[in-house]
Amino acid sequence: MKRVFRIRGKGKLKDVGLRGLATHPEIEDVNTTVTLIQALIPLGLRAVGEALAAEVTRLVGPRYSRTSGIPGHVRWCHQQGSIYLADQKLPITYQRVRDRLRKTEVPLTTYQQLQVPRQADAGLFRRVLLGLSCRNYEACAEAVPEAFGLSPSTVSRRFIRASARQLQALQARRLDTYDVVVLILDGKTFAEDSMVIALGITLTGEKVILGFVQTATENEQVCAAFLRELMERGLRIEQGLLCVIDGAKGLRKAIQTVFGDQGIVQRCQWHKRENVLAYLPKRQRASVRRKLQAAYEQPTYEAATRALGRLRQELRLVNESAVKSLDEGFEETLTLHRLGLFPRLGVSLKTTNCLESINALLWQRTYKVDRWRTSDQKQRWLAAALLDIEPRLRRIKGFRALPLLRTALHAELRGKVNLDESHVA
Helix, strand or coil: CCCCEEEECCCCEEEECHHHHCCCHHHCCHHHHHHHHHHHHHHHHHHHHHHHHHHHHHHHCCCCCCCCCCCCEEEEEEEEEEEEECCEEEEEEEEEEEECCCCEEECCHHHHHHCCCCCHHHHHHHHHHCCCCHHHHHHHHHCCCCCECCCHHHHHHHHHHHHHHHHHHHHCCCCCCCCEEEEEEEEEEECCEEEEEEEEEECCCCEEEEEEEEECCCCHHHHHHHHHHHHHCCCCCCCCEEEEECCCHHHHHHHHHHHHHHEEEEECHHHHHHHHHCCCCHHHHHHHHHHHHHHHCCCCHHHHHHHHHHHHHHHHCCCHHHHHHHHCCCHHHHHHHHCCCHHHHHHHHCCCHHHHHHHHHHHHHHCCCCCCCCHHHHHHHHHHHHHHHHHHCCCCCCHHHHHHHHHHHHHHHHHHHHHHHHHHC
């Protein structure tokens, strides 16, 4: 039974073991999982039957034997019961054993262990998270002929337990084991609330979910408390931190308040471009969008500044409000240019797209929830979805240049210190 199923890969077949089959990335679709359960349950039941028969033989000896086994232990009768295979509850008939000397039932250890749904919450949790609603779970279970269905209320209670554990794990996660060099902050809307999510990028390019905070708006007080909580859990900023944000004033003030000079801000160029275009007539937006994009794509700080300066002069003839929008946070949109790393890291860090893509994956896991009732529900779903997404996240493009970013941040901080000392003198 070591090889029970074969999956076609790129031009070849791969053998998948029974244990690896449940988590194989190519078969995570719910419909496929049900099909595989239908195929594997008979094998699992057969293995269970063999294990139970082996334990009975150890207790009473082979059938019709009078000399082996434990004295006084005899086969009694057959009993109908149920066991769990993963999160499927299945009926089974098993052999009972009795101690005739003590006139008591002898419990079968194998049967007792199989009656505990050890991974029921985890398996059910993933199916609900990936789009199988609580109401439909019973029908899905009934698609497996041997399985008992679970009621919607049972599914809901188990999902709450599993997602609560995920929320606790995320909130208690220590951050001092991660060498974070980039912090990306952005919001995700759930009903009337905004969840500000913090994504860290380590020196080797891995993406780590640091946490989130629930707030009505991205205001300074809430965001500052959130950043302090990240530092209490071990987020290190002594070597400088590039903070990529969308331009929300509350987030910007919170970074200044909590991180001080150690938080060097890169404003999202996409959000800046859209803010400027919002002031212009529709017929002019396509042309200005191209020019803004071309200016921000310049490889050096000097070239980008000149290109944006020319565009600024053009916008003054059209809309002064658009010019003011372009001027607001102008230097912070060019932080990577100023650090000399835009050609190597701009594709990944010039915008908040790293978090926007995560938000799209969050939508895939939460769009079927048509009513957000409580804060606890929102936070449990968000934590569960984030921790489910995190292992699938790839390193950022240009990650080999992140040590250069760390060096550039050091130089930036030293420059500010020297400048402050000269003013004092």
